[in-house]
Amino acid sequence: MSNIRRVGTMTAAVEDYLKTIFLLSTRGEPVTTGALARELHVSSPSVSAMMKRLSDGHLVDRGTGVHLTEQGVREALRVVRRHRLLETFLAQSLGMSWDEVHVEAELLEHALSERLEARIDAALGHPTRDPHGDPIPPAAGAHDESWGRPLAGTPSGSRFRVERVSDRDSAALRYLGEKGIRPGFVLEVGDQEPYGGSFMVRLGGEQIALGQVLTHLVFGTIIEEES
Amino acid sequence: MSNIRRVGTMTAAVEDYLKTIFLLSTRGEPVTTGALARELHVSSPSVSAMMKRLSDGHLVDRGTGVHLTEQGVREALRVVRRHRLLETFLAQSLGMSWDEVHVEAELLEHALSERLEARIDAALGHPTRDPHGDPIPPAAGAHDESWGRPLAGTPSGSRFRVERVSDRDSAALRYLGEKGIRPGFVLEVGDQEPYGGSFMVRLGGEQIALGQVLTHLVFGTIIEEES
DNA sequence: CGGATGAATTAGACATGTCTAACATCCGGC
DNA sequence: GCCGGATGTTAGACATGTCTAATTCATCCG
Numbered sequence: 062m063s064n065i066r067r068v069g070t071m072t073a074a075v076e077d078y079l080k081t082i083f084l085l086s087t088r089g090e091p092v093t094t095g096a097l098a099r100e101l102h103v104s105s106p107s108v109s110a111m112m113k114r115l116s117d118g119h120l121v122d123r124g125t126g127v128h129l130t131e132q133g134v135r136e137a138l139r140v141v142r143r144h145r146l147l148e149t150f151l152a153q154s155l156g157m158s159w160d161e162v163h164v165e166a167e168l169l170e171h172a173l174s175e176r177l178e179a180r181i182d183a184a185l186g187h188p189t190r191d192p193h194g195d196p197i198p199p200a201a202g203a204h205d206e207s208w209g210r211p212l213a214g215t216p217s218g219s220r221f222r223v224e225r226v227s228d229r230d231s232a233a234l235r236y237l238g239e240k241g242i243r244p245g246f247v248l249e250v251g252d253q254e255p256y257g258g259s260f261m262v263r264l265g266g267e268q269i270a271l272g273q274v275l276t277h278l279v280f281g282t283i284i285e286e287e288s
Numbered sequence: 289m290s291n292i293r294r295v296g297t298m299t300a301a302v303e304d305y306l307k308t309i310f311l312l313s314t315r316g317e318p319v320t321t322g323a324l325a326r327e328l329h330v331s332s333p334s335v336s337a338m339m340k341r342l343s344d345g346h347l348v349d350r351g352t353g354v355h356l357t358e359q360g361v362r363e364a365l366r367v368v369r370r371h372r373l374l375e376t377f378l379a380q381s382l383g384m385s386w387d388e389v390h391v392e393a394e395l396l397e398h399a400l401s402e403r404l405e406a407r408i409d410a411a412l413g414h415p416t417r418d419p420h421g422d423p424i425p426p427a428a429g430a431h432d433e434s435w436g437r438p439l440a441g442t443p444s445g446s447r448f449r450v451e452r453v454s455d456r457d458s459a460a461l462r463y464l465g466e467k468g469i470r471p472g473f474v475l476e477v478g479d480q481e482p483y484g485g486s487f488m489v490r491l492g493g494e495q496i497a498l499g500q501v502l503t504h505l506v507f508g509t510i511i512e513e514e515s
Numbered sequence: 516c517g518g519a520t521g522a523a524t525t526a527g528a529c530a531t532g533t534c535t536a537a538c539a540t541c542c543g544g545c
Numbered sequence: 546g547c548c549g550g551a552t553g554t555t556a557g558a559c560a561t562g563t564c565t566a567a568t569t570c571a572t573c574c575g
Contacts, residue, residue, distance in 0.1 A: 074532060094553055107533055109554055114531090154381045155407050165404050172399040177392050180382050301562060321523055334563055336524055341561090 070118050073171040076140045077101060078111050079120060082129055083137035087206040092127045138198040143178055144170045145191035145198075148228075150181045152192045159192040159226075159243075160234035193234070194225035194244030194280075212248070213260070213276035215283060221248045221262075224281040233278055240269050242279060297345050300398040303367045304328060305338050306347060309356055310364035314433040319354045365425040370405055371397040372418035372425075375455075377408045379419045386419040386453075386470075387461035420461075421452035421471030421507075439475070440487070440503035442510060448475045448489075451508040460505055467496050469506060 081100050085092045097108045115121040120133035129137060147166035151157045157165070182188075182200070189197055198204040209224050223246050226237060241264055242248070251261030251268075259270035271279075308327050312319045324335045342348040347360035356364060374393035378384045384392070400408075409415075409427070416424055425431040436451050450473050453464060468491055469475070478488030478495075486497035498506075 072531070095551090103532090104534060105553065106535080106555080110532075113554095151404075155404075155411050157407065161403075165401060168399045168401055168404075169396060172395045174392060174395055176388075177378075177382075177395075180384065184382050299561075322521095330562090331564060332523065333525080333565080337562075340524095 070114075070120075071136065074111070075115065075120075076136070076171055078108075078115065079129065079133055079137040080140040080144070082121065082127055083134065083141060086128060088208065094127075097127070138204055140170060142198040142200070143173045145195055146178060146181050146185070146188070147173065148191040148193070149185055149188050149197070153185060158235065159228070159238055160231040162192060163228045163231065190244065193228045194223070195228070209280040209282050211277055212250075212262075212271070212279040212281065213273070215250045217250055217252050219250050220284040221250050222246075222281045222284055223248065223279055226280070227278040230274075230278065233275060237275060237279070240271075241265065241267070242269070242271075247284065297341075297347075298363065301338070302342065302347075303363070303398055305335075305342065306356065306360055306364040307367045307371070309348065309354060310361065310368060313355060315435070321354075324354070365431055367397060369425040369427070370400045372422055373405060373408050373412070373415070374400065375418040375420070376412055376415050376424070380412060385462065386455070386465055387458040389419060390455045390458065417471065420455045421450070422455070436507040436509050438504050439477075439489075439498075439506040439508065440500070442477045444477055444479050446477050447511040448477050449473075449508045449511050450475065450506055453507070454505040457501075457505065460502060464502060464506070467498075468492065468494075469496070469498075474511065 078097065078101065081097060082092050085096060085100065090096065094105050094108045094112070097103075097112075098105045101108070112121065112123060112127060115133070116123055119130055120136060121127050121129055144166045147169050148159075148162040151162045151165055152159060179200075191197055196205060212221060212223075215221050223242060223244055225244060226234065226242070228234060237243070242262075246264060249263040251263060253260050254270075257273055259272060260276045262269050262271060305324065305328065308324060309319050312323060312327065317323065321332050321335045321339070324330075324339075325332045328335070339348065339350060339354060342360070343350055346357055347363060348354050348356055371393045374396050375386075375389040378389045378392055379386060406427075418424055423432060439448060439450075442448050450469060450471055452471060453461065453469070455461060464470070469489075473491060476490040478490060480487050481497075484500055486499060487503045489496050489498060
C-alpha cells in the first residue's frame, strides 16, 4: 500500500533529499554529493543515483554542486513547512520541549495530509515561527530563510536579540533552553575568554558562560543602541 | 532513508497487513487472500507474496485462511493502538469530526514513535475508547475487541445503548453524527418498515429513520428494563 | 465423471532506494 | 608534468512491495 507516497515522484526519500539540499544551501554550505551523504546518513552512490533521478525530474540542476530548480524549491518548502508546523503543533498541543519536537516532526512530516496541515495551521493561528525561531514557509507566497548573524564574534558590550537557534543538536538545545536562551530574548554580550574559552553573556541579570560550539548555534541581530 | 521503517521486519506495509487481518478476524469475517486484496486495494498475488513473508516471520499461520500468531496479534494491536490514539488525539486537539479522523490516522499511524505515542496517551488521560467507541488496546495487557450486537434486528420496543459505530464509511459516519447517533447514547427502537424500508428509532424525543445500511454499522447492547 | 468456475499461487517484470567494490576525474604539490 | 588523495560515478547486487499473465487446484453442477 505504502500510504506514505504522494502524487507524482514525491516519496519520503525524495522529500528528505530536497529538504536537505534546501537547508544546506540556505545555511550557505556547499551542496555536494559528500555533504548530502553525510547529512542523510547514506552512501555517496546512493546520493549520486538520487541526484540523477531528481535531475531527470527537473527538481535539481547539477553544475558545480547541486542546486534546486524553481520547482525543487517549491517542493522543498512544502516539506519544510510541514516540518515546522508539526514542531510548533507538538510543542503547543503536547507541551513537548524544543529539543524533542525536531525528531518527531522528522518522522511525521512525510505522512501529513494537506487537510491536516491546514487544520493544524489554522488551530495555531497561522504561526510564522517554529519553537526554534525558524520561519514557517507560507502555503503560498514568498519565504525568507535568512539566519541573521551568529552569536559567535559579536563584539563585547553589544545587545544581541536571539532570533533562531539551530535545531541540529538536541542536547545543546536542551542546555540552551535551561539557560533561558530562546528566540525573542535579548543578551548583553560580554567577553570571549581567551584561547577558545567560554563566551560570556548576561540574560536578565544572570551571567551565562557559553562554550564555543553553542555560540555557533545561536543566531540573531545586534540591537543598535538608541540615544 | 525511509524514516518510516521500524525495527526488524515491521514496515508500513507489514503493519497494514497485520492490522487488516486483525480487524477482519475480530469482525468475524473470513481472512482469505481475496478478502485482504479487496480490503488493502492490492492484487491477490501481492497478498500471496506478503503472506509468505509474514508466515516466514512467524506473524501468521496459514491453514484454512490466515490467522495471526501470538506475536502477530501483539504487533497488530500496537498498530491499532496507535491508530485509535491518533484518532482520539486529532478529535480532541483539533476538533476534527469522527468521520475525518480515520483517514488521517491511517496516514500517521506508521510514523508515530513510541515516545510520541506515550505523550499523546498521557495528554489524553489514557483513554480507553476512540471517537467511534472502538476500544484502544493498552500498551501492555489484555484487550477486548468485541463488537456487541448490531442495531439491525433489534426488537421493537427495546432500549439500545450505542457503543461502537463502524468507521469504514465516512459519509455514513457524518450522517449518523448529524442525527446524534454516537457512542453512549440510548435509542428507543421502533419498527422496521417492511420490504427493506427504514428502521425507526427515537433519540431524545426525536424520531429518526435509518436506512438498512446504517443499522449494520451501529453496534451496542440492549438495555434490560428494570422493574 | 468431466468441464466450468473461481480462488490462490507461481512466474516474471518493474520501481524505489539502498549498499559495496571498482573506476574515473580533478586538483594541489613537488 | 606527473602523482596521490579526495571526490564522485558506474556497475552490480539486494530488499521491499507492487503489478499482469499464466497456471494450479478445488469445487460444484449437470
